Amino acid sequence: MSKQMRRLGTRFIQNPKKVHMFLLLGFCMTARVGTELSAAEHKSLPQFDRVVIDANFPGGYQVEVADVNGDGRLDIVGLGGGTCAWYENPTWKKRIVTSPKETPRIISSATADLDGDGKAEIAIAYEFEMNEPKLGRLLLASQDGTDTWKVTPIAQLPSIHRLRWGDVDGDGRRDLVVAPIFGPQSLPPAFQQDNAHIVFFRTGSNPKAGRWTAERIGERPVLHAIEVRKANGGDVVLTADNLGVGRFQHGPQGFSSKDLSPGAAGTAPKRGSSEVHLGKLSDGRVFLATIDPWHGQDVSVALSASAPAEGHETEGPFAERTVIDNGIKEGHALWVADVDGDGDDEVFAGYRGPGTSVIAYDFNGHEWTRSVLDPAIAAQDLRGGDIDGDGTPDVVAIGGSSHNIIWYRPRK
């Protein structure tokens, strides 16, 4: 038995077939990004252990890395097929939060300990139906005893699609940012009749009671994904939508918006951007990593002109996007993390179309090298966090047609 297996805990030692060592099959792409870095050391990607968290999760759609039980270890929350489940670190015992009876057509979750009692609450979006954008509901699941969850209805929200916690009004309390994908009057196939209306909820003095109040943030056409980032004066909402990447920030006159990047050209709804995260390089510059256009084929990077001051990372300006891969099919998963410790964030992208894979892109100072991490997952979502507490960020993906949840653990 290898040292890697021993380190993974009893469940995996008892089931050694669950751990596969993946050798990275890297090859260089030709894309060149920005000016070359002079003295910086750019490490190459480590190998990853592929740890199966669940091999039988029907319709897997979204994954989170969050401490659910408050023991200081990051757990994994997966959803899809009407079910929300969490997996307890380090045994990865699976527990059901909600079932298809409570959360049919589940689409998103956002986990955080809202009342500070050490037990996380999970906001859940469900009753999503792509071609019926008038449907959609939000509830809060809270822990009621050791292994049971109580659900509290919060609101009906047409076309509800993405949830993230963040303090967008800067009052020191968590708000729930809710991004529908379409406006309620939108019609297939282009969905351009009505913009998606982004809102945030203040959860009040007793969040578990569910008496939340909504406030408008703004609107964008065909809004596929959001990222909430720390910023001066209140967290910023980045959007990936048919206009590309947008940025919304709270101020004295409400929210102001700004276009950061146009994404890909094309005919609606296949234009703009589909996923977005903000990454950083070792020289202090930041970049928008995107999948473009909607459910698209491109993985792109748009670099900031200079190194921004802390709290101003999302402000730009950003250079025109550089496509670092144009060969993914139905791209749906994106993450950034510095897994080799050289100060540059790697980009991780996953897709669910033919060829299904999770791919890593590593900046070597000149270009982004592409490595297939795992072809055996129809990735719908990617997240990360230091799951094993070794100081190196880990990456987790959930697959839809492959019905699996996989932890990619960088080797030391």
Ligand SMILES: [Ca+2]
């Ligand atoms: Ca935990």
Ligand SMILES: [Ca+2]
């Ligand atoms: Ca709590």
Ligand SMILES: [Ca+2]
């Ligand atoms: Ca790195």
Ligand SMILES: [Ca+2]
């Ligand atoms: Ca780690």
